[in-house]
Amino acid sequence: MVKITKDFIPVGHNNRPGYAMNPAYITVHNTANTAKGASAAMHARYEKNPETPTSWHFTVDEKEIYQHLPLNENGWHAGDGNSGTGNRKSIGIEICENSDGDFEKAVANAQWLIKKLMKEQGISLANVVPHQHWSGKYCPRKLLDRWDSFKAGISGAPSSPAKTETKTSGSTYTVKKGDTLSEIAVKTGVSMAKLQAYNGIKNANKITVG
Ligand SMILES: [Zn+2]
Structure with missing residues (x-):
């Protein structure tokens, strides 16, 4: 069980487009930010900055998860255009890689979150995809070379106690x-x-x- 803090991007910001979404996919990213302190909380502040052009649903680090958008609204994270399936039908998850964090623990927390979202939203493991699937970008850059084992770890992740x-x-x-x-x-x-x-x-x- 990992703490999830809802800290939504304010309505009206450019990175909260507000298109209705019925999520059919989960898209996994890495933040590509190795700076110290580039945690989920820091990304929550970044997401709420009116100048920030991109958006996604969750940022996960080794100790907690921040949610930036409701799951029935889209974000701009997949790089496949304004009407792309990645942007309009997928839940975006960023996994932190800050140098002062524990990346493997963040990965385990993301696997736990994905398993929970699959169950709650009725999304199959086949529809858990890397950002690369939508736009060709090499992302999540720290997981693409172990993508199959990352996905296998989702099935094996412990369930939320509340869901058993x-x-x-x-x-x-x-x-x-x-x-x-x-x-x-x-x-x-x-x-x-x-x-x-x-x-x-x-x-x-x-x-x-x-
Ligand atoms: Zn990405």
Whole structure:
């Protein structure tokens, strides 16, 4: 779970065009900024500068994520023109490469974010593409030579705790319709006998939703 701060570009700025978007792709970039302090927070400030011509949806560094645009609006990041699919139908993600950061941790955070967005937006792994796919630009420059393993790492990234179906943290599990005690025992790793004892369940075949 990585902290995501929504810090949107003000409405009316040139880099917040506001065209309605139904995202079908995720486009991955590297910032190409190795300066010290060129973190996600710094890029959030850069995005809000009225002089900044380009825009994308998320910047990820080794410790946090900033979101600059709502996901139902486009940004200018793909270099494929005003009506290009990259610019008009893809979520843009910049991965920081500041020299005082941990690039591999930033990559892992980006993989986590992409997995979450794929699930929430119904985007397939095939539609996770490098910036190069749209315009030919050599970007993300630190990931293109390992693109396949980067994508493989998205599938293997840990899910957000909030998204897992079975809630076992804090030792509570809420019974859903169709659950059986034996299934819950498997999911939670607690034996049926213990589940019955802890919850005062006399008949293991009769549990109540909620
Ligand atoms: Zn790029």
